[in-house]
Amino acid sequence: MHAYRSHTCAALRAEHVGQDVRLSGWVHRVRDHGGVLFIDLRDHYGMTQVLCDPDSPAFKDVEKVRSEWVVRIDGVVKARAEDLRNPKLDTGDIEVYVRDVEVLGEAGELPLPVFGEQEYPEETRLRYRFLDLRREKLHQNIVMRSKVISWLRRSMTDQGFLEYQTPILTASSPEGARDFLVPSRLHPGKFYALPQAPQQFKQLIMVAGFDRYFQIAPCFRDEDPRADRSPGEFYQLDIEMSFVEQEDVFQAIEPVMRGVFEEFGGGRPVSKVFPRIPYAESMLKYGSDKPDLRNPIEMQVVSDHFRDSGFAIFAKIVEQEGHEVRAIPAPGGGSRKFCDRMNAWAQKEGLPGMGYIFWRRIELTGEDAAPGSELYEMARQQRINDLAASGDTNFQGVDCSYLYEAAGPLAKNIGFERSEALRVQLGLKAGDAAFFLAGEPAKFVDVAGRARNTIWADLQPNDAWKNEFKLAWIVDFPMYEKDPDTGALDFSHNPFSMPQGGLEALETMNPLDVKGYQYDIVCNGVELSSGAIRNHKPEIMYKAFEIVGHDRQFVDDHFGGMLSAFRFGAPPHGGIAPGVDRIVMLLAGAENIREVIMFPMNQRAEDLMMQAPSPATNEQLRELGLRVVPRD
Secondary structure: OOOOOOOOOOOOOHHHOOOEEEEEEEEEEEEEEOOEEEEEEEOOOOEEEEEEOOOOOOHHHHHOOOOOOEEEEEEEEEEOOHHHOOOOOOOOOEEEEEEEEEEEEOOOOOOOOOOOOOOOOHHHHHHOHHHHOOOHHHHHHHHHHHHHHHHHHHHHHHOOOEEOOOOOOEOOOOOOOOOOEEEOOOOOOOEEEOOOOOHHHHHHHHHOOOOEEEEEEEEEEOOOOEOOEOOEEEEEEEEEEEOOOHHHHHHHHHHHHHHHHHHHOOOOOEOOOOOEEEHHHHHHHHOOOOOOOOOOOOOEEOHHHOOOOOOHHHHHHOOOOOOEEEEEEEOOOOOHHHHHHHHHHHHHOOOOOOEEEEEEEEEOOHHHHOOOOHHHHHHHHHHHHHHHHOOOOOOOOOOOOEEEEEEOHHHHHHHHHHHHHHHHHHOOOOOOEEEEEEEOHHHHHHHHHHHHHHHHHHHOOOOHHHOOEOEEEEEOOEOEEEOOOOOOEEEOOOOOEOEOOHHHHHHHOOHHHOEEOEEEEEEOOEEEEEEEEEOOOHHHHHHHHHHOOOOHHHHHHHHHHHHHHHOOOOOOEEEEOOEHHHHHHHHHOOOOHHHHOOOOOOOOOOEOOOOEOOOOOHHHHHHHOOOOOOOO
């Protein structure tokens, strides 16, 4: 028999009853039932219940065993009584009667329990990550991550892509996030940089004629952490293709993205069609360039309804150039209690509040219900408005027995006709509400987007709406943006992207109107990837950088290798790089990306387990020609 095991802790079934077996694993927990000891023995594969009674020669040794000790068990497989079977375990029909036990590794007092999924401070979990990884949920997340990466590799090779590795030590790049710098011993005073992404290398691979490249690529960025972004390093499915247009990239990537969510999503629905949403439309309707399309609420511009209205604050705002009023529909939010709650939420977000209107149904009785009465005619007009909005022109026999009454301070200020026009535009009815924000959209669009999500989530009776994956492309990003403080132009997305319209667009259009062949793929409010059709012509690249204030020398100094390659025959090419960590985070239903990374850093970009970063020794610094200067 093997020194440690004849079977894993997930392998034994009813057909093994009567067999002598050897198992090794961790003691998940120990239970004493009237002198009979039960141990849940756990390994990477699963769990088996073993038992030992005083008649066993191993009983005294088993009594000493504690949680998380590593033991080897020899015993015989027995069938569990019918009423004691555990359908939650693959091995739930059997148990192993212990005849011999060997302690392979004792465990001291645990700083956090492995049994159960209790919440523990992040610092403790990360300092003892090797223990945290034994917990079932986290362990399964990491297993899923491995399977996802294997699946992605197979999917790409099935499409004719080949995997190539690009350098880890490279040159510093001026765009994007901060670099991690690595001092060179052989070249004192000079530094390598860890790649923020294999961007230039994968474009050079296309110039070299390799056509379809992919890589599960490590990327390094000295960024602050967020819930969906790990500090320091992350992994992406890096892809590049030659002789393609934007739609070709979409057609290659959609089956991969759809497939990975179908394969590992546990049966949750996945988008069959990925809508193409222009950036400007996404910002208007959803207040974000990574919209959560599980939420059907779409914001709209409603400025005209407040122009010259009795609501002086909004009326004055819409007179100013570049200012507007936007509405957030809230189906089902038609109560003062809900509206006041959302108003309080807006104040916590730093706004003075949100204007609102809610609609309630008023049954008409007596004289009010008679044709020709003021309220009857108002009700009739509402029915006609709704029919017209739906494209129905048959106004005969409409039900005028009830009226939608607009309520709230804002409704009183603008009157029935404007409130009714708002209701019709927004497609609302009794029991619904709408919230309003006004000013420069750039200053309130972010909070409007968060309000949209908060409204929708708050109004749902349960979390069932979360159990699907809705993916979309965000397209037509602007090439440039203006710094609100300095007025200086900068790239808004990726400086290596091809502008729509090419060199002519850069030379003749207002830079803020130039769009790029740039695109993101988003899922459930998370940006999975950015990509672009690349600028492969030196003269266009020089002009693109000139617009943001960089001369030809700057471009030559920083991108000379790529420019040199483009002068020797570069194919049109494009690509994308979906984030592996974020894909797994969505699949696992994790709230934080650290739950799907084997050994993550903490919020301060520290590895508490390995005590990194750590000071260099004086000998190391001398060898590199460096010294550490304290910050002021």
